Amino acid sequence: MKKLINSPENVVKDALDGMAAAHPDLIKVSYDPDYIVRADGPISGKVGVISGGGSGHEPMHGGFVGRGMLDAACPGAVFTSPVPDQMLAATKAVNGGAGVLHIVKNYTGDVMNFEMAAELGAAEGIEVASVVTNDDVAVQDSLYTAGRRGVGVTVLLEKIVGAAAEAKAPLAEVKRIAEKVNAHGRSMGMALTSCTVPHAGKPTFELPEDEMEIGVGIHGEPGRRRVKIASAAEIAEMLTTPILEDLPFSPGDNVLAFVNGMGGTPQIELYLMYNELVKILNGRGITVARNLIGSYITSLEMAGCSITLVKLDDELTGLWDAPVLTPALRWGL
């Protein structure tokens, strides 16, 4: 196992220490229970927006804590749901009196633990709403899910919803926008290589040197099929066609197009994939109104990519364009 780590036991803690040391102007880290919180929070009268999930997907979610995005993030062990204690502590820490939204990716452990934290928060008098992302069109059920997995849409949703909360939209409105983004978004991913969970010490799955996994999950869950390595243009078609047909997206639509690297993919390949995606969308009369290209929802050092499309209207476009200032995403500030 080749990793820049001290020991499998300390990976998450050591990386959190590094984040805290790197960005004291933006975030603070609390330990036992672990969560990352905005340095300038809680903000009175603002809905607190929190998310969380297993570590190993960085910068999601901790890298998205800051102005205009998340108020807190709860990191679990690698590829393992955080526990309700973390979510409850974060919920209390970000409560500015206007309620708290939980953004939950659809994995069984995450959903169950966030539900418990929401109940505990409510018992302490905090109004908690939740949204569950489930944008992955690859498979209906999966290793860790009933229903579709929450993947790339989560990143875009956190940005868009964070902007609404920053503008002091009330909780019901923030929740409405969150559900709208999830409803308007679809994703699919693929892997060229596996990844190795530090504790496991060996690859999550094996992939022959000439094959790739189409529809892979962000924990290396099996996808739709294994096929021989193909060209970037062919891979873009394999990912984009199911996305377009599922919502469906239609000629005349404006979309936010997100080409995401899985962690071990160089940027030159992501721009190359983006070029193929634009050709496909243009060919179908769909306009890329906004884009995001980079490794934002990752699977440790997995090589591969995912594509996410969100149908945009004026409301979502305006919220996407709003300023954001976090370790991983920043513009306008």
Place this chain on the structure above:
Amino acid sequence: MKKLINSPENVVKDALDGMAAAHPDLIKVSYDPDYIVRADGPISGKVGVISGGGSGHEPMHGGFVGRGMLDAACPGAVFTSPVPDQMLAATKAVNGGAGVLHIVKNYTGDVMNFEMAAELGAAEGIEVASVVTNDDVAVQDSLYTAGRRGVGVTVLLEKIVGAAAEAKAPLAEVKRIAEKVNAHGRSMGMALTSCTVPHAGKPTFELPEDEMEIGVGIHGEPGRRRVKIASAAEIAEMLTTPILEDLPFSPGDNVLAFVNGMGGTPQIELYLMYNELVKILNGRGITVARNLIGSYITSLEMAGCSITLVKLDDELTGLWDAPVLTPALRWGL
């Protein structure tokens, strides 16, 4: 060879198309000869700042074209110097009447071709100055260099010098600042894995499953030594001690600390390495006044990292903090 590409011949062109499609507000791409240029340039009375080098190191340099950083970048084939025609065309394209600075990494082909372009530019009446970065302390000479290689300092220098040029500093002043950054900066890198140049189709070098290369170059050039995999703390020491002793850095110094991923390194490991770096520097009485953590000067999908330190004074700190708006680096705008 597992890559998201269409063919080895088209990698650079396809990725440039993707960049042009993604960022029309920031950059334009010209072909034959290939270069990336600021969408709003040339800017009258401003020194044009250009750089370039082999592709495969993205986002360097094309991702740094924009307000407050580079006016143009010349991408060669993967790991191959661009040709003088590219540099000359870029020099002419960014000329706003105040002269042009060439930022050149110290590799034999780059130095020779930029020198030729500078002469051709001068013959056309453009005042051209050059700075050569040579910050890699790993080895004195290397496969492609006489003297030290130019590596991570190049990224920081392009940001700092770009800010000076944006503020309309005259060419001599811009060159002075460039030389100061290079003189005040040192770097060293390491590789956990090799990388594969698309045309070659096989790894540049072989590295056993339990070994790493300390002092590796950004084209996979051999470093100081191969050793067994060690902990992040030990690796940080192996990279940082030679850097600190070389300049030397001293107690009381303020530094800009840059932990760079080589392309295939997940972000969780970079923050973990940053944490180790801060511990070492704090232990020596050196203050990290600013930081940059991410994959900015890469070697295709190589796993590994490099550390760069630049000694800061008020002038360099102010220029580092100045607004920047490029595809890969943006703050304050």
